[in-house]
Amino acid sequence: MATLSINNVRKQYGSVEVLKGIDLDLTDGEFLVLLGPSGCGKSTLLNMIAGLETISAGEIRIDQRVVNEVHPKDRDIAMVFQSYALYPNMTVARNIGFSLEMRGQSKTERDGAIRRVARLLQIEHLLDRKPAQLSGGQRQRVAMGRALVRDPKVFLFDEPLSNLDAKLRVDMRTEIKKLHQRLGTTVVYVTHDQIEAMTLASRIAIMKEGVVQQFAPPQEVYERPANMYVASFIGSPTMNFVRGTLSAEGDRLGVSVGRERSGFLPLFQAPEQAGHWLGQEVILGIRPEAITCYDPAIAAGNPALVKVACGVNVLEPTGADTITYVELNGHEVVARIKPSDRVAEGETADFMIDMARANLFDPKTEQRI
């Protein structure tokens, strides 16, 4: 168990800067998820933590020790690869014990450790098989076993679930979470899957083009995204962005959407700097689940709820709820309503927007206001 700190880390290939100054600090036992699209630099960063890539500038510390110049095997880390990278010529047992073998441990010592890990992962019956004889899920477990056997300070996962089918992925995700709760080891986990990030992380670092966009706990990333990129990367369907003007009506600040007077949406808690933006264009970000069918009973008890009349364009039932495309003063937005709500395509219905969950973004910088 260990802390991990990454200070102003950069990576260059020739003149191309892949990582542009990354700062992340992890406390002991944290589960960090590096989230981003392909090519954002998340795997490069992971490889640098592992010691598989050189660090162009900055430093990485594990438990306060600078490891920039330390060989991977001496960093006390273990890694699970997307392809699992199991040695095809070795049995499962030897795969798991290989790192101990390389460290000169005796056969008996190794066997004990292998048994312990195999029991933990319930793969004892597979120990004598070769990787080619295993299913995808079993290989995944062996890959984890190989990482676990050394009891490292930091676990590194490089998209470990992306080669599994959908159902197995969900099961293994839960299993990784349980494992982390049980062992409490510090984890760095790379993925492009927002659900994995939300479910597993104690903190998420969302990356884009070599820069960390936001580094925060999952719920905060979801509710208070640092910019429009983060807001649109997390959540499905994605957050609605509506262009409007910040204006005042009486003593209330709000966003005017479209020309009509009914387009004024009062903010529940205006951000501190909102005053500077009066009369200027802003982007209002609303999650689909913040737009629901109007229910007078609920609206009465919550002053943040604003009633709007919207034309209903399309209904997409998903079972648990219905994704609804509605017209909000000339802007199409997505709402998430209950299947029991009685609205029909083509008609106009009353909706309510939870303005307490609204976000404001600067249209130029796309940053949160």
Place this chain on the structure above:
Amino acid sequence: MSSLTSALPPAQGTGARIARWGLYLILLLFAAYYLLPLLLMITTSFKSPEEIRTGSLLSLPRDFSLDAWSYAWNRACIGADCRGMAPYFLNSIVIVVPAVVISTIFGALNGYALTKWRFRGANIVFGMILFGSFLPSQVILLPMAQTLGALGLAGSAGGLILVHVVYGLAFTTLFFRNYYVSIPDDLVKAATIDGAGFFQIFTKIMLPLSLPILVVTIIWQFTQIWNDFLYGASFAAGGAQPVTVALNNLVNTTTGVKQYNVDMAAAMIAGLPTLVVYVLAGKYFIRGLTAGSVKG
């Protein structure tokens, strides 16, 4: 590999059946064309000189005789030396075995280093090595003869081993490089984290995975070096000559009566090792042939 047309239903009807017969006929005629020289060599080597003179070119031997083989093996005169093909056959083995082993080891190491531990300029280095496989030997004959002389290796088996190792490197490196490219880098990364070093990863992980390409390379190098004539004729003197050079000398000896059965038996002796390897492991031989020329 499955036939391209296996995706389609087989054609029906009389016309199709005739076409099918024609197809087999053509294929068998070609087979006869390819087999003819070999069959001729085999049958003739078992005939007596008398039968060759009187009998037909394509007839099977009437009195099966191994005389020509034993004569070719240990009594035929190659130049003034009448010890048969045996000592030269041995020369070839002495040259081929170390040359194959050394060039294969270097090829495997090069392929590993050039794919899994790429350094700046690795592609250029590989390109320059690869060009060696197309080099017309005539360009290096003279400098090599001079160099072998300077090294005191002129005319010896050692010299030929050196020559075959150097000019085999292009092929062995190519084979292993193309094979190792298809092995995921993640294995090397995982092993590095597990604490294995450059040579440990090579011996414990890469080599155990290399059996198919190892066979391809060894067969290729064995065939090439065993069949070499130009280097043997240029750099080996007298008693150190390989079996191909001896065969050529034997066949082209103009003194005395031409013993065709002995010529053929000697040719079979010289060709048998590669022929046996080909029949036993043709699949790997074909892979070697096509490895350098077909992408992927």
Place this chain on the structure above:
Amino acid sequence: MTMQTPSLRPAAGEDAGAVPGSATPQKAGGLRAVAQRHLSKLVVAPSFAAILLFVYGFIAWTVYISFTNSKMLPSYDLVGAEAFSKLWRIERWYVAIENLLIFGGLFIGISLVIGILLAVLLDQRIRGEGALRTIYLYPMALSFIVTGTAWKWILNPGIGIQQFVRDLGFPAFTFDWIVQQDTAVYTLVIAAVWQSSGFVMALFLAALRGVDQEIIKAAYLDGASLPRIYWGIVLPSIRPVFMSAFVILAHLAVKSYDLVVALTGGGPGYASDLPATFMYEMTFRRNQIAIGSASALMMLATVVAIIVPYLYSELKGGKRV
């Protein structure tokens, strides 16, 4: 070449694998660590040094010699391009060049036709395909010094095919190309095609098996006949193989040596000389080292002109070679 183990899929997509030097471990202090860091280069170094010396160094050496007046022993006095101008005044060299053009053209053309024909025919779900393939390809496994012994006999008018056919009752039958000045080179073509066309077959058969079967199905459903599918769709889709086969055959033609030695010895006279035998003759028998070197360089230039554009496009195009 594919691996059998499914777990060996290369990591897809993500930035890791695509980056050169991705598996370079960290440096640490000390001499041993420096060696560790450069191990990869150290391992390749001996081979590369050998290639530099024995390939590129020797080419330079041969170039140098070709600009001297070396006769029996190398001399190192430069005399300019004398050897080249001498070379191009030797009639025998012109014979060798002309022979190479005739031999190369026919050899490449016929080998391609036979090879492709056999590949397409073998691709028709043939029973015994494996055995036939083995038969078609075995000449590549044997030295031509070996098989040439049989060919020489077959082509020998006194005891070979000519005599055989005459014995069958056609006393006027004549097939004596090998002893005629103006036809000896064609016997080289016969033997060379015999030796290499199976190889062309193997190349094309492998390529045919790599063609996407969906395309064939689609063409078949569109109503195309089998010959039409091959001619119009399959063969054009394996165009790169034509290029590979051409390059390999062309460079084999330029390097052909064993064939001539075993079959005609360059004769009658020097009527069936090729550049390779010419070079050997000049260098090792006639003590004209400079001229021999000059002719070797002509061969090299020809091979380079064929190979370098090919290698360049191969190395640049796909990362695989």
